[in-house]
Amino acid sequence: MAKEIQIFIDYLKKKNLKLTDQRGRILNVFLKTQRHLSAEDLYNIVRKNDASIGQATVFRTLKLLCGADIAKEVDLGDGKTRYEHKCGHEHHDHLICTRCGRFIEAMDPEIERLQKKLCRRFAFTPQYHKMEIFGVCKKCR
Amino acid sequence: MAKEIQIFIDYLKKKNLKLTDQRGRILNVFLKTQRHLSAEDLYNIVRKNDASIGQATVFRTLKLLCGADIAKEVDLGDGKTRYEHKCGHEHHDHLICTRCGRFIEAMDPEIERLQKKLCRRFAFTPQYHKMEIFGVCKKCR
DNA sequence: CTTGATTTTGAAATTCAATATCAATTATAT
C-alpha cells in the first residue's frame, strides 16, 4: 500500500502535479475499499472521513489513479464506470451474470498468450485489454 | 438482408410487438450503412429519407435490434454506444488504437474455444462476450 | 519568511447520451 502511494507520487511528479491532502486521502480510502466501486460510491465513503471533499475531486483523482496504473476502469454494462484498484490483485477478466449482476473474476494465461499472438498478427502493440463474458452464473440457472 | 428483416419480424411477433413503417425503415437504413455507428449517426442518416422520424424511435429500435440479435452494442471507450449489424459479419473482437481511435476487427477461434472452457470451469453459461484490446496500431508507431 | 507563478479545490453550472412521459396515432385481432 505504501508502494501504491509512492507510485502515485512518482506519477504526479512526472506530470508536474502535486500530491495534495485530498488526493492522498482519496487514494488511501480507495485502497482500503472493496473493489469495483463507482466514483459516487467512493465519494460517499470518503465523505464520512472528510465532509468537505467534493465529488469533482473524487472523479478527477480516480482519473489520475487510472493514469498512474493504480486503478482500472471497469464497465459492467450499466451506465456507470466502476473502478478497481490493483493492490494485491493480478490482471483478470470478468464473467458477468445477466440475471443477478454478480460477476466472477477469472483469468486464463493461455488466453492472455493468444491475445498477444493475435495482436502480433496485426502488428498491433497491446497496452491493456478488457474481456467480459456475459451469461448466466451457477446460482441463477 | 431479407433474412434480417424476417428475423426482426419473428422477434417482434414473439414479444407481441409490431413491425411498423418506422422500424422497418430504420432497419433497412441500418443494414445498408457502414458499421459501428452511434444512435445519433443513424438518426441523421434516417432523417434524410424521412424527416419525421424521432430520435427516441431510433434509440428504441436499436435496442430492439440488439434484442433480436441483429445488432450488437460496441463500446469504444468514448461515452457513446456504437452499434454494428451482423449482416454478413461473423462475431469478432476489436483491437482499438489509443492514438488514432481506429480499430481492427479480429477473431481467433482458439481464444473463443478457451473462453468457453474458462466459463465451464466456473459453471457459467456464456451468452456473449466483449473482448477489446487497446494499444497502438501499425501506422501509429 | 515573502513573493509570485501555478496548480488545485469545491460548489455550481453545464454537457450529453440515454430514458421517461404523454397525448395522439396506428396496428392487429376479433
Place this chain on the structure above:
DNA sequence: ATATAATTGATATTGAATTTCAAAATCAAG
C-alpha cells in the same frame, strides 16, 4: 368496424461525467 394494445415524436428528464471559476493551497526562488 371496433376495441385493445402498442407505437410514435416532441419534449422533459435523468444521471454520470466534465467544465467553469473564484478562492485556496502549493512550491520554488529570492
